[in-house]
Amino acid sequence: MVFVGVDVGTSSVKAVAFDDTGAVLAMSSEALHPTVSPNGMREMDSVDLWNCTKSALRKLADTDRLGERISAISVSSFGEAFVAVDEDGRELGPVMIFTDHRGEEDYYAAMAHTSDEEIARICGLPPSITYSISKLLYLKNHQRDLYDRAKSFLLVGGYVLCKLCGEMAVDYSLASRTMLFDIHKKEWSEKLLDCFDIDQGKLPGAFLAGRILGEVRQDQAQELHISAKALLVLGGHDQPVCAFAAGMGDMRAVNSLGTSQCITPLMRSPLLPETTLEKYYPSEPFVTEGRYCALAYNVSSGLLIDWFLKTFSPGGQARFAEYESRAPQSPTKLFVLPYLAGSGTPYMDHKASFCVTGADPSTTRYDIYRACLEGLCMDMRLNVAELRKENLAFLKIAAVGGGSRSAFWLQIIADILQMPVETLECSEACALGAAMLGAAALKAYPSAEEASFAMTRTKEQFMPQKQFMAYYDEKFALYVKLHASLKPYNDFSNRGDHS
Secondary structure: OEEEEEEEOOOEEEEEEEOOOOOEEEEEEEEOOOEEOOOOOEEEOHHHHHHHHHHHHHHHHOHHHHHHHEEEEEEEEOOOOEEEEOOOOOEOOOEEOOOOOOOHHHHHHHHHHOOHHHHHHHHOOOOOOOOHHHHHHHHHHHOHHHHHHOOEEEEHHHHHHHHHHOOOEEEHHHHHHHOOEEOOOOEEOHHHHHHHOOOHHHOOEEEOOOOEEEEOOHHHHHHHOOOOOOEEEOOOEHHHHHHHHOOOOOOEEEEEEOOOEEEEOEEOOOOOHHHHHHHOOOEEEOOOOOOEEEOEEEOOHHHHHHHHHHHHOHHHOOOHHHHHHHOOOOOOOOEEEEOEOEOOOOOOOOOOOEEEEOOOOOOOHHHHHHHHHHHHHHHHHHHHHHHHHOOOOOOEEEEEOHHHHOHHHHHHHHHHHOOOEEEEOOOOHHHHHHHHHHHHHOOOOOOHHHHHHHHOOEEEEEOOOHHHHHHHHHHHHHHOOHHHHHHHHHHHHOOOOOO
8 A cells, every 4th residue: 555645835746655663765846936016916827736746746756666656645835815716716816924924914903803812712723814714804895796606715735626626625733724613512512603703604514634535636636647536634734644654652742844844742731821821832633633733833944044155155155064063063152043034932033133143253153053953953942842831741852844954954953852752764754644544534543643664764862961051041041032132122223214
């Protein structure tokens, strides 16, 4: 049996084939093409997204004639964004990515009919314009014809599955990113739908991840060179799917190192609403029954590294290997606030900015490179400390994503978080987690939990270096004071006028 996991991100779509032990059989990917305009629009052509997904699947299927052996396909995707489709699943408009500014005014006007406390209690979310609701309100108020013509608004993972099998559905984890879903009852909230005047009939049915939606449509099977008997299995939001791929366990949390960085610990129940509002940690339904997960994140992780390499390398060449080999192997004296695009949790301060302090004439760009990695790790240590206050303690980290290929970075994570860091044989954890859901749905394993344990393959482990512990303890105590100290300067830098 061959299980395919598809990971749809904001920059690429990846399709990976696994056997039932979790070994990679083949993989393919296609770049996506989001556009950003000066007026705050950030979107992706939905047809291009689907064409890129088809291309990745077709290339995968043609590798050693794998398409004939595919038993199941499951999809994980980034959250919040959706595609408006008609009754035949045809796209009606572009994908508005979560950082798109459209709908802000509509959102704030509609929030007058509810409260932050009610949103946190029902949805497990700190209220924000980034969730799907702001874009839905924008369409309803400013593109009413499109809104009325839409049969359904499908979250991206569900959109891909709809194109493959015709069924319209969403799992609980992606549904929770809309700010319209009751995470306790596991259903669309009538109270919030009424509050925001959104028609529930335009939202897909919500189910636990791992549900079989049906077989691949005949036309898609022929075009993609996939067996018409392949089953489509409901996946989920990329972060919990990554956590699922890394092997479930209360003492192990996943650290996803991509454009942003996210630590995803598992929970038996949602966080208290007051914690959600104070520290901005969302409580999201997990991809298995009876579990939730929290998301602690920094939005500038890979973004900061890419910016640094382009800025500090002559001619803009990102000489990653050079910096990895020439950067100091011991802690720096520099402090870096890594907020190139504002802070994530627990501050959620969009005015927070990048800062380096402690440099002198002897400081090199290689010192600053390591200091940037240290700053990102300090920010995660801050989140780990806050999560521990909520009794979310874990003893080891599983690192996934593009950053997990850097042994240099992983050792710094282990040293600063002061816990072991493990990597997986397959760095494409979102695709692996989706494939695991497919394996469990087809009863290759008795349960999703057993599929997760059996198909997770650990590759390396990085242990904290004891000689650096006291130094990093002292450095962290100073780091936690930096954000508040620099707040007046950040406010000044973000003023609308420059007089």
